[in-house]
Amino acid sequence: xxxxxxxxxxxxxxxxxxxxxxxxxxxxxxxxxxxxxxxxxxxxxxxxxxxxxxxxxxxxxxxxxxxxxxxxxxxxxxxxxxxxxxxxxxxxxxxxxxxxxxxxxxxxxxxxxx
Amino acid sequence: xxxxxxxxxxxxxxxxxxxxxxxxxxxxxxxxxxxxxxxxxxxxxxxxxxxxxxxxxxxxxxxxxxxxxxxxxxxxxxxxxxxxxxxxxxxxxxxxxxxxxxxxxxxxxxxxxxxxxx
Numbered sequence: 001x002x003x004x005x006x007x008x009x010x011x012x013x014x015x016x017x018x019x020x021x022x023x024x025x026x027x028x029x030x031x032x033x034x035x036x037x038x039x040x041x042x043x044x045x046x047x048x049x050x051x052x053x054x055x056x057x058x059x060x061x062x063x064x065x066x067x068x069x070x071x072x073x074x075x076x077x078x079x080x081x082x083x084x085x086x087x088x089x090x091x092x093x094x095x096x097x098x099x100x101x102x103x104x105x106x107x108x109x110x111x112x113x114x
Numbered sequence: 115x116x117x118x119x120x121x122x123x124x125x126x127x128x129x130x131x132x133x134x135x136x137x138x139x140x141x142x143x144x145x146x147x148x149x150x151x152x153x154x155x156x157x158x159x160x161x162x163x164x165x166x167x168x169x170x171x172x173x174x175x176x177x178x179x180x181x182x183x184x185x186x187x188x189x190x191x192x193x194x195x196x197x198x199x200x201x202x203x204x205x206x207x208x209x210x211x212x213x214x215x216x217x218x219x220x221x222x223x224x225x226x227x228x229x230x231x232x
Contacts, residue, residue, distance in 0.1 A: 035220060042225075043152075043205060043207075043225075043226045044223065044225055044226070045158075045207065045209070045223035047220045050220060089155075091157060091158070095221075099146075100146055100148070100210075100211040100221060101148065101160065101163065102148070102158075102160075102209075102221055103160075104157045104158045105157065106156070106157050107155075107156070107157050109155070
């Protein structure tokens with residue numbers, strides 16, 4: 001079974017600085033999809049960024065980028081120029097190629113300090 | 115992006131009563147929807163997979179007679195918490211993924227329902 005691990009329950013960053021959230025996963029599949037979701041205080045789940053395993057190039061979405069290391073089964077999220085609105089719980093998630101089931105990590109609570 | 119709407123956003127019920135939560139895909143047809151439960155400061159735990167026109171698939175440890183799931187149409191799945199007790203108080207979230215899109219199409223989530231059983 002696939003597992004997703006986020007080893008940082010809490011992280012904090014100063015506004016305008018950069019922070020990296022860690023995620024590792026375990027799978028026996030060769031192709032799969034990885035996602036970072038953000039859950040602000042409203043608790044609405046919002047997609048931040050996605051990565052397909054067979055694509056070697058790291059995904060980037062504006063201030064958000066990932067460092068995808070397939071051999072190490074690592075999928076970290078870097079937030080540049082952090083903003084107060086980035087404060088939220090961040091979840092790393094895995095989806096295999098069959099079906100739509102997501103497996104979530106434990107989450108990292110990000111605080112952005114002004 | 116696609117829209118998934120969940121209703122109600124919050125509900126308070128008395129112990130022993132039943133509560134129904136609706137999850138609708140507003141602009142796509144969803145043959146499969148997912149129901150999650152989330153405790154404060156914890157991750158989303160999959161409870162069951164709702165399949166249109168057939169029985170739901172429950173995760174290990176989830177009581178199917180307590181959490182009744184009905185997926186009678188391609189745009190609506192319901193979760194009924196039967197004979198609710200205080201320990202059922204939690205945040206329930208549904209999600210669905212539009213079919214036919216690219217393989218990396220993400221899942222979309224409802225707004226969640228905060229259930230409090232008193």
